Amino acid sequence: MTDDRTRIAIGAVLFEGNSFSAVRADLETFKRGYLVTGSDVIGGLEHSATEMAGAISACRAAGAEIVPTLATHGGAGGRVSAAAFDTLKAGLLGRLRDALPVDGIYLALHGAMLCDDADDPEGDLLAAVRRIAGSVPVVVSCDLHAHVTARMLDNATALIGYQHYPHEDTFETGQRAIDLLLRTIDGAVRPVMAMRKLAAIFPPVACGTMVPGPMRDLYHDCRAIEARGEALSASYFPVQAWLDLQAAGTAAVVVTDGDGAAAQALAERLVGRIWAGRHDIAVPLVSPADAFSAGLSTDDAPIVLCECADAPGAGAAGDSAALLRAHTVAAPRSPMAMTIVDPQVVIQGRESGIGGCVSGVIGHAIDPAFGAPVRYRGTVRTIIDGTFDYRGGLFGGVRADMGPSIVLRIGEADVLVTSKSFYEHHDEHFIAAGIDVRAQKFIVVKNHMNFRNGYAWAPRMIVVDTAGAASANLRDLPWTARDRRCFPFEDSPEPYGLETWPAGEG
Numbered sequence: 140m141t142d143d144r145t146r147i148a149i150g151a152v153l154f155e156g157n158s159f160s161a162v163r164a165d166l167e168t169f170k171r172g173y174l175v176t177g178s179d180v181i182g183g184l185e186h187s188a189t190e191m192a193g194a195i196s197a198c199r200a201a202g203a204e205i206v207p208t209l210a211t212h213g214g215a216g217g218r219v220s221a222a223a224f225d226t227l228k229a230g231l232l233g234r235l236r237d238a239l240p241v242d243g244i245y246l247a248l249h250g251a252m253l254c255d256d257a258d259d260p261e262g263d264l265l266a267a268v269r270r271i272a273g274s275v276p277v278v279v280s281c282d283l284h285a286h287v288t289a290r291m292l293d294n295a296t297a298l299i300g301y302q303h304y305p306h307e308d309t310f311e312t313g314q315r316a317i318d319l320l321l322r323t324i325d326g327a328v329r330p331v332m333a334m335r336k337l338a339a340i341f342p343p344v345a346c347g348t349m350v351p352g353p354m355r356d357l358y359h360d361c362r363a364i365e366a367r368g369e370a371l372s373a374s375y376f377p378v379q380a381w382l383d384l385q386a387a388g389t390a391a392v393v394v395t396d397g398d399g400a401a402a403q404a405l406a407e408r409l410v411g412r413i414w415a416g417r418h419d420i421a422v423p424l425v426s427p428a429d430a431f432s433a434g435l436s437t438d439d440a441p442i443v444l445c446e447c448a449d450a451p452g453a454g455a456a457g458d459s460a461a462l463l464r465a466h467t468v469a470a471p472r473s474p475m476a477m478t479i480v481d482p483q484v485v486i487q488g489r490e491s492g493i494g495g496c497v498s499g500v501i502g503h504a505i506d507p508a509f510g511a512p513v514r515y516r517g518t519v520r521t522i523i524d525g526t527f528d529y530r531g532g533l534f535g536g537v538r539a540d541m542g543p544s545i546v547l548r549i550g551e552a553d554v555l556v557t558s559k560s561f562y563e564h565h566d567e568h569f570i571a572a573g574i575d576v577r578a579q580k581f582i583v584v585k586n587h588m589n590f591r592n593g594y595a596w597a598p599r600m601i602v603v604d605t606a607g608a609a610s611a612n613l614r615d616l617p618w619t620a621r622d623r624r625c626f627p628f629e630d631s632p633e634p635y636g637l638e639t640w641p642a643g644e645g
């Protein structure tokens with residue numbers, strides 16, 4: 140140690156798994172998001188909107204010494220290769236071991252990662268951190284869609300979540316985590332946690348915290364609990380919906396100052412509120428044909444078509460051509476912008492050059508389980524390297540990489556064809572491709588919630604019902620692991636309790 144400042148180790152390992160997705164994640168996937176180690180965690184992320192930037196800012200404000208380990212976000216997909224997870228875990232643990240002794244540890248995790256050989260890799264990581272660090276306080280922040288497990292809670296001093304969906308508060312989450320950690324180290328507070336989990340899952344497209352409904356009410360409930368001083372933190376985790384795991388459900392995690400009974404009672408109250416509002420956590424899903432027809436019945440433009448089933452940010456492949464197929468039938472004369480991941484079509488288009496004519500089939504090349512390719516004939520309008528900078532959200536300030544990409548004009552549709560899937564925030568990708576979204580009659584977005592902010596100016600938004608690994612039509616997916624009653628597959632006036640933590644209490 141070179142001085143007597145409080146030493147805080149920080150790190151981040153984020154990835155959202157999806158049991159129904161064929162998209163595989165390896166180390167390259169994480170590098171395309173961000174993957175930095177040591178002092179590059181500070182240099183690479185301090186000006187971003189990530190949790191690490193918030194943590195760095197809070198540590199500096201408090202005069203604490205920052206000990207960076209490893210920080211990465213691989214976005215979302217199916218499962219992470221065991222080799223990639225082992226490399227990330229070893230990288231973080233090795234740097235943590237070298238940094239000891241520290242006074243506290245802050246880790247930003249997603250909380251819903253799936254690996255080849257592990258359904259709870261975050262629990263595994265936290266157990267390893269605890270083994271290395273002993274009794275040092277460990278504060279963990281998770282994505283609001285975390286699959287919070289007993290093993291994670293067993294090995295954390297306190298666990299908090301993003302408060303907002305869309306996730307526009309990652310920076311503030313890092314700040315809150317560090318504030319709680321520093322107060323714990325100082326002895327000003329003594330965090331005690333409780334979790335209550337329901338056997339209930341909800342389509343994220345219906346779970347916004349900034350639109351009227353039960354999730355926004357829950358957001359306000361939690362802030363009121365904190366403001367009254369009843370809890371240090373009250374968090375809700377309406378879980379990544381597409382985890383085909385017995386233990387996946389909607390959780391509330393409450394951290395109080397030394398009062399375990401109060402934490403349990405508050406967590407119970409919060410999941411009770413969710414259960415009471417369960418029927419109101421829904422949005423209408425419209426068939427592609429009806430969505431185009433509704434759009435054509437008005438002069439309003441653009442009409443935002445949300446194809447959430449194919450959202451890469453929820454783990455889907457981003458390769459659906461379902462709305463391109465529907466457009467050619469239902470609205471062929473209307474300008475439309477959309478994205479499709481199809482590396483072969485990109486290669487073909489780049490070989491033919493700008494202005495070149497290409498034809499063949501497009502779409503459903505990555506995850507053929509959810510649709511058949513569409514036959515097309517198009518003209519190459521633009522060729523780009525596929526990078527852009529996110530202007531906000533959980534990757535705010537980070538560079539995106541869609542891989543080599545082209546814009547294909549197919550009829551009246553401008554299709555941004557990319558080599559890789561990418562997290563969709565607002566319209567940064569369309570801007571990078573030279574597509575003017577305001578000139579369109581239809582804009583296809585492939586995310587569950589960010590569009591509500593990004594296209595708040597658009598006169599109409601329609602959530603379209605297509606097939607995909609992130610379908611809001613949860614009943615359509617091939618669940619295999621579910622062995623108990625779970626909303627919305629079953630329903631009851633009494634909540635389906637799934638798990639309590641500490642075990643057996645409550």
Ligand SMILES: [Zn+2]
Nearest residue numbers: 282283284306
């Ligand atoms: Zn999330």
